[in-house]
Amino acid sequence: MNILDKIIADKIKEVELKKSLIPVSQLENSVLFDRKCISLAESIKTGSGIIAEHKRRSPSKSVINQNLNVHDVAKGYENAEASGISVLTDGKYFGGSLEDLLYARASVQIPILRKEFMIDEYQITEAKAYGADAILLIASVLTQEQLIYLADAAKYLGMDVLLEVHNQDELEKSLRVNADMIGVNNRNLKTFEVSIDNSKKLSKLIPDGVVKVSESGISNTAAIAELKNYGYEGFLIGENFMKTDNPGAAAKEFITELKSKV
Ligand SMILES: O=C(O)c1ccccc1NCC(=O)[C@H](O)[C@H](O)COP(=O)(O)O
Numbered sequence: 243m244n245i246l247d248k249i250i251a252d253k254i255k256e257v258e259l260k261k262s263l264i265p266v267s268q269l270e271n272s273v274l275f276d277r278k279c280i281s282l283a284e285s286i287k288t289g290s291g292i293i294a295e296h297k298r299r300s301p302s303k304s305v306i307n308q309n310l311n312v313h314d315v316a317k318g319y320e321n322a323e324a325s326g327i328s329v330l331t332d333g334k335y336f337g338g339s340l341e342d343l344l345y346a347r348a349s350v351q352i353p354i355l356r357k358e359f360m361i362d363e364y365q366i367t368e369a370k371a372y373g374a375d376a377i378l379l380i381a382s383v384l385t386q387e388q389l390i391y392l393a394d395a396a397k398y399l400g401m402d403v404l405l406e407v408h409n410q411d412e413l414e415k416s417l418r419v420n421a422d423m424i425g426v427n428n429r430n431l432k433t434f435e436v437s438i439d440n441s442k443k444l445s446k447l448i449p450d451g452v453v454k455v456s457e458s459g460i461s462n463t464a465a466i467a468e469l470k471n472y473g474y475e476g477f478l479i480g481e482n483f484m485k486t487d488n489p490g491a492a493a494k495e496f497i498t499e500l501k502s503k504v
Contacts, residue, residue: 292324389415
């Protein structure tokens with residue numbers, strides 16, 4: 243079983259348990275449930291384009307940084323003028339939690355993406371209840387019907403949808419899905435190999451009108467300058483910031499350098 247299959251097998255159990263403990267009606271009673279979302283896609287188009295990620299550890303890198311608190315990281319990213327913040331909420335493989343999402347929400351005004359392995363509408367309700375503005379759907383782990391259904395559920399609650407693909411088949415499966423952003427993952431989630439060539443290769447197949455996001459393995463502004471030539475406007479960056487003692491300062495330096503190139 244590859245890592246992605248393991249993550250999904252665990253996620254199915256986790257979601258079933260949560261559903262038996264916390265009813266949807268309780269999530270819908272959250273004070274954040276009626277909050278109006280801020281569009282991540284719009285923020286990308288009008289700002290730096292950087293989606294800076296809060297990521298303590300990962301299957302590919304093990305521990306990245308366990309010593310920081312999410313409030314400082316989120317504030318730092320906002321101060322750096324990131325277009326949005328991605329908060330990993332998976333506990334077992336990434337060391338994240340829904341509480342991280344809640345603390346990030348309480349700390350910043352910019353859009354927040356709930357970075358999670360979404361398999362069930364319940365998690366979308368959770369995302370809204372904990373203050374997310376956008377959700378991630380990963381094409382490789384969902385059928386076309388599931389993608390359409392979950393994207394519509396998120397849109398119904400006012401959230402943006404970032405639909406992640408890794409190859410042409412996944413992209414074709416995604417074309418009927420109501421997504422605001424299509425993210426090309428440069429990391430093969432089965433082998434962990436990373437190459438921004440993947441974003442370049444798939445760029446021409448992404449329809450106009452959808453914000454193009456390049457995800458993973460981005461560690462310098464030269465890569466971004468290159469990806470912009472392929473129509474990318476959003477750039478999801480985790481490890482490059484989180485491996486430092488001060489991710490906000492690292493993001494600020496990065497975004498300042500990026501601006502100086504425009
Ligand atoms: O990062 C991993 O090792 C990973 C493994 C299996 C599934 C997902 C994984 N990462 C999620 C992401 O998409 C990244 O956290 C995100 O794109 C940022 O990537 P990076 O800048 O390389 O930290």
